[in-house]
Amino acid sequence: MSDAAIVWFRTDLRLHDNEALARAVDTHDEVLPVYCFDPREFDTTMFELRKTGPYRTRFLVESVRDLKRSFREHGGDLLVRRGLPEELLPGLANEYGAETVYYQTTPSTEERAVESAVIDGLDQRGVDHHRVWGKTLYHIDDLPVEIDRIDDTFTPWRKTVENEATVRETFEKPAPNDLAVTLFEGDSEPDPTAIPTPLESDDTERAPDDRAVLDFEGGETAGLQRLDEYVWEGDHLREYKATRNGLLGPDYSSKFSPWLALGCLSPRRVHETVERYEHERVANESTYWLVFELLWRDYMTFQFEKHGAAFFTPTGIRGVEKNWRRDETAFERWAAGETGIPFVDANMRELNRTGYMSNRGRQNVASFLADVLELDWRLGAAYFESRLVDYDVCSNWGNWAYQAGVGNDSRDGYFHVLGQGKRYDSDAEYIRRWLPALGGLPADACHEPWQLSDGQQEMYGVELGEEYPEPMVDVEAVYERLAK
Template sequence: MQEKQNTTGLIWFRNNLRIQDNILLKKAIDNNIKVIAVYFFDPKYFSEDSFGFKKTEKYRAKFLIETVTDLKQNLADLNITLLTYFESPENKISSLVDDFSIDAIYTQKEWTKEEVDSNILIKKSISSKVKFVEDYDQFLYHPETVSKNFQNIPDVFTAFRKKLEKYVAIKEEVTIVKLSESNKIENNTKVPTLEELGFANFTTNSKTAFPFKGGETEALKRIEHYFFESKKVGFYKQTRNGLVGKDYSTKFSPWLANGSISAKTIYHQVKKYEAQFGANQSTYWVIFELIWRDYFKYISLKYDSKIFKIGGILDRDYHWNSNKEIIQQWINGETKDDFVNANMLELKETGWMSNRGRQNVASYFAKELLQDWRIGAAYFESLLLDYDVHSNYGNWMYVAGVGNDPRDRKFNTQLQAQNYDSDYKFRKLWLEKTLF
């Protein structure tokens, strides 16, 4: 290991809100005598988008507060101080660099426009002597091992998956060491409250299928429960299209989305489970879903801002509508379709919806109601606990027929309801009104 320089590193946390298997945290610790951490509750992510939705609604805001509070404690256990601000990073980082004599900034590599714009403004505001160190820290298959040219990424998932599984190794998790007590600094900053972020306090509907809190500690507990206590992972492929309850699927996605846990950690825990209890189609299917998640990130790397364009990556010139009344009926669960309505009410009341539900309501919005799919995607962005820019827009393009689905399918929502909710258990849960 190289000798540490007598320097101070600032780790700027983004969607990598964990200490376990955090490449940037490791680099900061390995290369500096002193390490300080910072997280920004960036006001632009709590403002309204062009369609009139808050970019981050109350469910994800609360989950984020819980996550950052947990991160603060976990970093404190490593003797690293986490500064937190309800401010944009481009307005604050230069003063932090000056106040703490920062020599290098470590942050997760991002490539979508808003994040890149922030980076550009920050680099302009600080001395060129300050190193800006980035790394892709949100993949199962690290981009360095996948492609030197993202234009070569296949446009069909199966071709992508088969090549990766055959030729590319998944890296080991990185280990993080504890720093000495003298690394701590005085911290007068506080994690903002829901009210400070512009929300009223609330309690999530008790019927939610995602009753979990934010943060790495909760994510690791969930892995322990789902893999080793209940061993539900051994039946994942049979239950993953469920609609009711917390154990029909892994429920890892909200923690994965903000980086409370890494895809590699989940992968290696699957391998640990398989070594103890045996591999089967279900254990493989968890990894299969992680590869899908990677795939949408690679498609975003390949096509850049096209994933946000109405014609998608295929440049399809379809006619889309934007009828406010029809869109509001979809949001409120007041369409002619009871299966769509039940799913939309679940989302509105909890910030969660099953994978099966998402495919159906998105297909209904784009293919039945013929509304601009980007409006549906923006609504999901606002409400979903597990919003991930690449998966969200990748999936919406897919169901709208402007993305990675060569067959351009339309879901028959009533047949889907018959197949996945034949006993009406899910629809009754969300559509039946009670007096008391």
């Protein structure tokens, strides 16, 4: 065995099923785990929106803190620094005498650019580097066809993978005595939660909203607990497919996505849990459907590996030309949940106040922005990037491109937000929760308050344009035009 190695943690903030960590521990006498808060991740997007908003920042900080605590419980530590990885990692390798840096790759343009810069810095110092693939359920090397030949339509790809590939076994969590590390004097803090904040002025302490569907706590510990609670304690997996389009409550869907996004939870660990559940309790369409959703996540990741930066262009991977509008006022009303269309506004306000929105909500607000308002879909994707606690670059941008008609399996149609609201929130309970100004209205009026006469508005105590905005567009007329 050789002496020392660095494990650079990125979106793999866990000890379980972590190939980079396992390889380093198996090969080296001493391992130094490192996490870098890259200031560029807290800068702005191409649309001058903050890349990482408060809820995602808080979840990230909690996840790093939890990982540091786990290392300490195992007799080691996680070195946390704020700065550019391409500057920090080569310097740390030199200071600690590390001969190799292990890390998990991320298939997106900015993240790959950082990887390249880190590799250049390591090469200049003669430090080796070892890249692993660990984000997806199926390993990239096990796909039936090469990345540049995978189908751009999901269903054929899914069937091929299910028939011709297998999921690898998870990596064991290293034993406690394998994670001991010697830090320089002053590197180790007595408080295991003490880590640098991502920004000089940090706003991660956002008061929780008691209307949130779940208190998303970052970290591997919370992720594994959520997996256990949802599958075993609550026994919700058996009904997942029937309930996954819900809008209220913690258990209508698994809500594993925030922990998957930061790698606090391994998709292979989820898969193993589903298989054990199917063996010990029940195997049905719902248990399959959770794995199906992991496959969709895989697919978007592999599509980014194939198409790269094309996903960030207005025309997407299909080169579809559309006349996207730029209207700052319209975008701001959409973002603030002030469109005057209650189902859209309720979802946007939930996002703004909790960092989360249901999948059904995401589809509808995306369709409203792209199909009804005809705004540049990338504005919506960038806004989600800032706000979502479960932001994943591939899933977010891939699904927005899909909805805008420029991505994979792209829709030729649209989501009719009025019909969708009435179908999935028929009693308007969700709308009333997030739009209290409409709380006194009957269900039908909650969905279309502009239909109320002046007398009815007075009777119910809501005046459009005052307590709740007038609709910014004649949405019914838009849908009549789109249906032609």
